[in-house]
Amino acid sequence: MRKIDEDTITQAVIARHAAASDARLREVMTSLVQHLHAFAREVKLSEAEWFAGIRFLTEAGHITDDKRQEFILLSDTLGLSTLVTALNHKKPAGCTEATVFGPFHVEGAPHYALGADVANGAKGEPCFVNAQVRGLDGTPVAGAEVQVWQADADGYYDVQRAGDDTHRARGVLHTDAAGRLHFRSILAEPYPIPHDGPVGRMLDHLGRHPWRPAHLHFMITAPGYERLITHVFREGGRYLDADAVFGVRASLIADWVRHEPGTAPDGSHSAVPFYTLDFDFVLNPETTR
Ligand code: BEZ
Ligand code: FE
Numbered sequence: 001m002r003k004i005d006e007d008t009i010t011q012a013v014i015a016r017h018a019a020a021s022d023a024r025l026r027e028v029m030t031s032l033v034q035h036l037h038a039f040a041r042e043v044k045l046s047e048a049e050w051f052a053g054i055r056f057l058t059e060a061g062h063i064t065d066d067k068r069q070e071f072i073l074l075s076d077t078l079g080l081s082t083l084v085t086a087l088n089h090k091k092p093a094g095c096t097e098a099t100v101f102g103p104f105h106v107e108g109a110p111h112y113a114l115g116a117d118v119a120n121g122a123k124g125e126p127c128f129v130n131a132q133v134r135g136l137d138g139t140p141v142a143g144a145e146v147q148v149w150q151a152d153a154d155g156y157y158d159v160q161r162a163g164d165d166t167h168r169a170r171g172v173l174h175t176d177a178a179g180r181l182h183f184r185s186i187l188a189e190p191y192p193i194p195h196d197g198p199v200g201r202m203l204d205h206l207g208r209h210p211w212r213p214a215h216l217h218f219m220i221t222a223p224g225y226e227r228l229i230t231h232v233f234r235e236g237g238r239y240l241d242a243d244a245v246f247g248v249r250a251s252l253i254a255d256w257v258r259h260e261p262g263t264a265p266d267g268s269h270s271a272v273p274f275y276t277l278d279f280d281f282v283l284n285p286e287t288t289r
Contacts, residue, residue: 010037059198067159069103073199076100076245077208089226094136095284099230099247104157105149105219109170115266117184118171124153124186126274127256128265131181133220133281140179141283144222147172148185150215155191184266187256187275188214190238193245203244213239213248214256218281225283232279254279 004012013033020026039045060070075081081100089098112118119126129148133141149170151157158168175181195203195210203210215231233240233253240248256275264270 006041010034013037056198056202063197068194068197070197070199072101072103073193073197074202076102076193076247077199077203079246082246085229091226091284092136094282096228096230096281097249097251098228099249099252100245101229102217102245102247104151104159105147105217106159106167106170109147109149109172110167112171112173112183114173114176114180114182115184116171116173118148118169118173119184119186120166120168120171122152122158122169122186124169124189125272126264126270127185127187127277128274129181129183129185129216129277129279130265131279131281133175133179133181133222133283135225135283135285137285140175140177141222141225142175142177142179144175144179144181144220144225144283145172146175146181147217147219147221148183149217150185150188151191152186153189155189160194182265185216188216188234190214208244209242210244211239212243212245213237215247216277220281220283222283224286226286228281228283230281232277 010033014030017026017029017033020029040050043049060074064070072081075084085098085100091097110118110120131146133144133146135141147170149157152169158164158166158170169186171183173181173183190211190213192210193212194200200210214234214237217231218228220228220230231247231252233248234256235253240253254277256277259270259274259276261271261273262269264274265276
């Protein structure tokens with residue numbers, strides 16, 4: 001094909017995909033090319049703008065490694081992560097809603113017994129979490145694997161602290177025979193997503209801030225149920241209506257109750273104020289998907 005111009009380029013590219021052996025790949029790439037070209041036509045993309053886009057993606061690539069996931073930040077801040085989560089986790093009413101995964105989950109977090117302090121030295125006010133995991137019909141889910149992770153009082157996840165590989169404020173626990181779970185951690189606080197790279201500059205140019213409302217991450221896995229990746233947010237905190245990554249759902253906002261110094265839920269004496277969070281999770285049985 002030698003006559004390629006503004007009007008024929010889109011079909012010319014799509015035609016080249018005809019030989020792709022993976023039909024789904026062909027479908028996705030055909031649609032991507034159509035939308036990408038339509039976007040360039042709609043905004044009449046200049047060469048300078050196209051090159052700025054290439055530079056942006058190059059910088060995102062350069063800053064990305066296994067601890068800094070600039071492309072996840074890009075997807076999150078453009079709402080793509082929330083859209084993909086919503087498209088893939090349509091659940092019956094009554095199930096706990098899923099939300100964005102984020103870039104700070106790590107494999108190999110320490111396993112803890114129920115009641116343990118998963119903070120492991122992370123800075124923050126004490127918080128005691130009490131939860132139950134049930135199926136949609138109310139059946140307690142015993143032995144569910146529950147991974148939790150959160151930022152510390154300074155707004156950093158353990159993986160963001162250079163030179164210290166200790167897992168803090170994250171852990172893996174299992175529900176008891178009644179589907180119950182309790183552990184100690186620290187109070188979640190609002191924090192900004194990493195914004196010292198291209199995504200941060202993009203937010204700045206768009207007049208957007210990088211802050212997320214206070215939350216605690218959960219990933220719950222149990223045989224026979226759809227895996228649940230979600231957060232619990234703190235009622236009354238800042239940014240609940242302005243989450244930089246569009247992760248908030250009304251059903252995931254809970255009271256984190258402040259208590260004066262005294263006897264904590266684990267029976268210990270807390271000399272400082274502490275918080276309690278009670279939240280129940282309802283898993284979607286795999287058969288309803
Ligand atoms: C998080 O909640 O850990 C997170 C989610 C999206 C982007 C950055 C952080
Ligand atoms: Fe987070």
